[in-house]
Amino acid sequence: MPSNKLKNLRKQAAQRQGGRCFYCELPMWDDSPREFIVHYGLSPRLAKRFRCTAEHLEARRDGGKDVEPNIVAACLFCNTTRHKATHPVDAARHASVVRSRLAKGRWHPPQVKAAFSKGTGPPV
Numbered sequence: 409m410p411s412n413k414l415k416n417l418r419k420q421a422a423q424r425q426g427g428r429c430f431y432c433e434l435p436m437w438d439d440s441p442r443e444f445i446v447h448y449g450l451s452p453r454l455a456k457r458f459r460c461t462a463e464h465l466e467a468r469r470d471g472g473k474d475v476e477p478n479i480v481a482a483c484l485f486c487n488t489t490r491h492k493a494t495h496p497v498d499a500a501r502h503a504s505v506v507r508s509r510l511a512k513g514r515w516h517p518p519q520v521k522a523a524f525s526k527g528t529g530p531p532v
């Protein structure tokens with residue numbers, strides 16, 4: 409269970425980042441995915457990866473603390489991908505990996521790109 413303090417730091421970070429993931433820069437949802445799913449027309453399964461999570465720039469296992477300068481908001485997928493690695497890389501390195509793979513269309517599945525590139529305009 410994340411502490412309230414961490415939750416607040418996450419919300420502040422998400423706000424600073426305009427609700428976008430620190431790594432892939434795609435929109436995230438926080439409390440409930442429902443509007444997100446409706447708005448972007450994503451499946452609930454795909455929407456799950458865009459849940460807003462607190463990401464420690466300096467990983468907790470390396471002694472990273474729950475303090476404002478160490479917390480950014482990242483989508484669940486980018487966050488877990490970094491920490492699932494056998495040798496987790498630092499945040500800056502992960503950001504560059506994510507962005508180069510994203511540019512090649514090899515980070516999120518194609519449906520995701522299609523959904524977000526439909527943009528925020530009204531449904532047609």
Ligand SMILES: [Zn+2]
Binds near residue numbers: 429432484487
């Ligand atoms: Zn992300």
